Amino acid sequence: MKKVGFVTFSLICCGLALALSTPARAELSGTEIIKRYNEMGSVMDMSAEIEMRIISKSGQERVRQLTIVSKRGDDATRKVLLRFLSPADVKGTAFLSISGVRGEDENWLYLPALGKPRRIASEERSNSFMGSDFTYADIGLLKIDDYRHTLLRTERLGNEEVYVVESVPVSDKVRRADGFAKKIWWIRKSTFTLARAEFLDNNGKVIKVLTGSDVVDLGSGAWLSSRLEMQNLTTGSRTIITFKNIKVNSGIPDDYFTTRELTRTSR
């Protein structure tokens, strides 16, 4: 059976997209800034609808719509359940990922045609997510200790104050797994959300540019960059991810993140 290119999308909400936090009161180190950006603040669970638009260099567009439900556990576990709503040929496909509790991530994929959950291997982090310009490394939770984070400066980006932080992989293994040699972040000071990121290769050339915009207040001091656009400067394509109908801290039970729920084709 063919394995569909899904993955540990632990995700969009946990990683780049959900940059939630509270304003800084003092100057922070690069690592502290990235931690604040990477953590989910007071948000323990989140559900949202996602629209993913993949636009090729020639302008051809593919649109995917998904729902995402995620939860962070007290024991550093993260659980995510993704369900595709469209296009029609992938509707009902669902993906469950549980990470951080028993060693290696546990991933299951449900294909309606198969009719049963299938345990799948963890994807390579540098692989494309669903044919988009995001890799699994891009959308997954950043592993803070895999990088050296250095605060380069603070500056204004547009009309906002931002921290500019450089993250360099601590080893060749991490570098190979993630597919870039260096990443430079522009993190909003006011909300610790992502404004921009540049991905550089071994020659110092920028290969991808990520832009985060449309910051929304989710309450309880949590903020979200609800629109993310990744431009691939090598291929000329770009992918836009937009979050809608975001709900946080709604008390999603643990038993939602099970293979039982995975097989329910809608809800």
Next chain:
Amino acid sequence: MRSRRSFLSPVAILVTELLFASPVAAGGLTVDGLVTAGAEISLAGPKVELGGVRLTLQFEQPFSSGALRARVEVDRSIRLREAFLDIYLEDTDLRLGRQRIPWGTADISNPTDNLNPVDYTHPFAEENRLEVLALRAQHYWGDWTAEFVWIPFFVPSPQPEPGSRWYVPVPLPPGFSLGAPQEPAKELNNSEFALKLSRMGGKADFSLSYFDGWDDLPSLHPDLDSMTIVPVYHRLRVLGADFATASGKWGFRGEAAYFLTEDRERTDPAIKNPYLQVVLGADFTPSDAYYFNGAVAVEHVAKSAVSLKGGPLEEGTTSTLMLTAEYRPRFELTCGLDCIYNLTGRDFLLRPRLSYSPADGVTFSTGLLLFHGPAGTRFGNFAEKDYLYAGVEMAF
């Protein structure tokens, strides 16, 4: 096939009653569709066979604690493939109606998947299992699931008609003809049931299962009075186990099933002796562009207690190798090669294939089915039936 029509009526009545009896709807009715069209060209002929256009419609009506679902295929005829009611209780899910119950973790071959008959009239179709009327109950606690399945009426596997493409003549002794099949009476005493205990989570998923039902394929019994060979269906009990685990870019799967046939004493030459099937496989995804899957299947049939020289049934061990390789240079383009090689009979099936999806919901596909092997072997029987296929699918 004869039994399908008889299943429609009670299911249709049930669906209708439940539709009108469900006062709390959780959402509107959704309808999804798939249009497929294709053609096949026999390489031996050459002869072109148009597959026609098929419309598949899927209906779903969710309600507060479950859903009604149905799937209908329309081409020259209308077939109700699935129609069932899902009821979600606190720790238990119930599914009642015409349904497919896929068991097993392995790819290509699933020894523990014995609840739905195989449609041998389309043996190489991707979806060649037939749905049956069944009650399925799954009770959950933590990572564990206990499952019970009841199939009130046995449905045999349909066989190709004489003269059809996949028909393989039954070897008959001189002077004998083939008699009418003897199927179990449609009584509750003859219903099938199955149990499964499974765990999904942790380092590996695994399950243990038990099936008590009927062999989907008949045994051939000589009737000397009428000089006929009579296909007779027999009871079958199956003890099964499976597992699946993953590490890095690798996935590992396996299944084993012990088939306890009616000939436990191994003395009846017409009934297959008890046998064991084991499948072990692995898949590997090195990058976006490549995917590999391989498995080995072994079947061991217990030796007969009496001499079966010249007897019709096999004994001993047979092995099969199954390999799949895929190359995906772009997201919308997939090239693949599937191979099933019987190590014992030295016969094989080879299927190179190509699919292209120029837009969401639209897929063009083409490929070859190539058979090779000595006469009398699984694929050798079809050695003159190689064909090229091409088709398009549009989902909406």
